[in-house]
Amino acid sequence: MALTGIQIYKLLPQTNCKECGLPTCLAFAMKLAAKQVELAACPYVSEESKAKLAASAAPPIRLVTLKADGHEVKAGNEVVLFRHEKTFYHKPGLFVRLKAADPDLAAKVEAIENYTVNYVGMDFTVDGFALQADGDLAAAIETVRAASKRPLILIGEPQALESGLGALAGETPLLYAADSSNWEAMADLAAQHKCALAVRGASLDELADLTEKIKAKGVEDLVLDPGLNAEGRRVNMATWLARATQIRRLALKKNFRPLGYPLITFPAEHQDGAGEAVHAAQHIAKYAGFIVLDTFAPELLYPLLVLRENIYTDPQKPIQVQPELYEINAPSPDAPVLVTTNFSITYFAVANEVEGAGLPAWLVVTDAEGMSVLTAWAAGKFDAERIAKAVKDFKVAEKVRNRTLVIPGHVAVLSGELEEELPDWEIRVGPREAVDLPAFMKQALQTA
């Protein structure tokens, strides 16, 4: 938490020597609290005070970056409990766990590495691999590195992990995990190889003790696993939600350093019947920093990647595309003219449908302030006037010979008004959902 001017003043030499350019130390302290000067402007601050000031300026949830050659996955540095308060910044990294001893390791790594899925114009992939050190870890790392340069999470006991770390010089993997029995060895290993270190405990009390002890050994890039109970089993959804919420509240509202770290989760390990997908969804919504999946299945990954994107979208910035006249499949002047809004999800749903069906069309994307058809219509941002204005501004009539304008089924009520606004055009009501557009175009519009 930021210090006040008075608190800062107490850390300064209090000699009023004026070398910082200000008349008194107090004046300097006030300016520093307001972030109007740099601490470096005072040549006489003690090392101890510097450390205290730096600690007070650190973010309440530490930013932890896992690095490999050319890839980075960051977690932490979040500032709110609810996305509408500002935004969530660092999407939780999605890792897939593989076993070092798996004879099919190479093939699995390759399949996961090659997985890409496109969502509204963005390509999503898995972020990295978690390797369970149940066999020759060094050999397994070599196998992974032959196919992938993504960051790694290494899971096992200190001796087993040490055997693999030589192969990862220059990288920052995450070691999993320090607990009350092995934390010294783990902390030494993490310090020596400059790794991030996960810490697990059966309660917040235990976690806070461990992180303080480990930090005292010089390891600061820590990640918390709050998902275990005293018997070493995974807690269920209610307890996980409570702990994740408590940790984030303590960090953000109380500036409680011992728990100010991102979280790691293992959705498949919760044996409570809810299943890997449901736990992973909870972890995405509520505060995970790294998520380790045991299942690599496109039908599971795709919805999780989309959920993550949605939850981490900045609510202050609706995702929009440029309002203009878009050409789909090189339309001739006789191709039909479709109308939609500039909410990017809406735009991509429509464009992908028509493009995928191989149908040529003109797409008038109106400026609806980045809202979907129904929302924009309800908010008065997608009405006959705006649509008519777009048709005129984009000079659609000059580029297109055909005079049929198709509006989304959800705004069928606009057709009358639109006919008045655009007397030369025949207004047709299309389907409500983009997915039904190709059939509509083929049947109702007879588009070839």
Added chain:
Amino acid sequence: MAVEIPKDSWPGSVKEVTLGATPAEGGTRSRTVTVGGETTLPFMHFEAPPPHPPAIAIEIKSRRPQDWSPLLGELWGAAMNAPAEWARQAEDADADLLVLALDIEDTVDDAVAAVQSVLQASGLPLIVWGPGQAEKDNELLVPVAEATKGERVVLGICEDKNYRTIVAAALANDHLVQARAPMDVNLSKQLNILISDMGLPLDRILMDPTTGALGYGIEYGYSVMERLRLAALQGDAMTQLPMIVTPGYEAWKTKEAKVGEGVPAAWGDWQARAIYWETLTAVALLESGADIVVLRHPESVQNVKQAIANLMTPA
């Protein structure tokens, strides 16, 4: 180190709303379902255990839907031709509530017959949706409300353009309403005010903040729900209503759920993907405060049921 857990305490709470009426209460339902009553954020047991679990409704239609995913068509099969049979199977699939969606082609007689056959076939509390076109909603829902007087049916979906007639029908026949506003805290409040100004008590209103499916705007609905619930807990009376959302309807109209061919290989298995789409949409909305989720596929119902059981009992 003994970590002191910060606990929130709130001045406001969510109203309890009871759906359905047993014979003792003037209806014919075998049980009622009560939702709401929360005094803190979703599932924060360490502050106050939620008084009621969120309920799952299964959506059925008065006639076989033409535009539903073929996966749902195969699954429900012939039951889709008869709402009574469909209702029985939905009850067997562990629904807590039924939603019967009337069709634009229904006559008044069709609609009343469909509702009555469902009430006879199943003892679950019922939510009845009009076809979603203001005039037709009014035409069908008024006689339905009269024919089911005393059952504490939820009539929907009230929007700003059609709420008057539906609310009047609920008032006259001891029913409830579902009030939907398009993903906006203030519009939700406004509609609740208009409805309660007509004399309908707040404990007979379910608030539907509208949601988008995963990938199709879920984040808007998600955040509006979090904001509505925070407002309710802070004491804003016109937001203190349980929330009903329709992840089944939203998820099953997406291409991801509806279409199996000609889609990217990276989308994976169609059926599994479709069920994940519905399940994950619903789970995200539970985390943001949903009191009733309306679903379509029995496997999603099982998934969401497990999630609710988990969320209701810390372990």
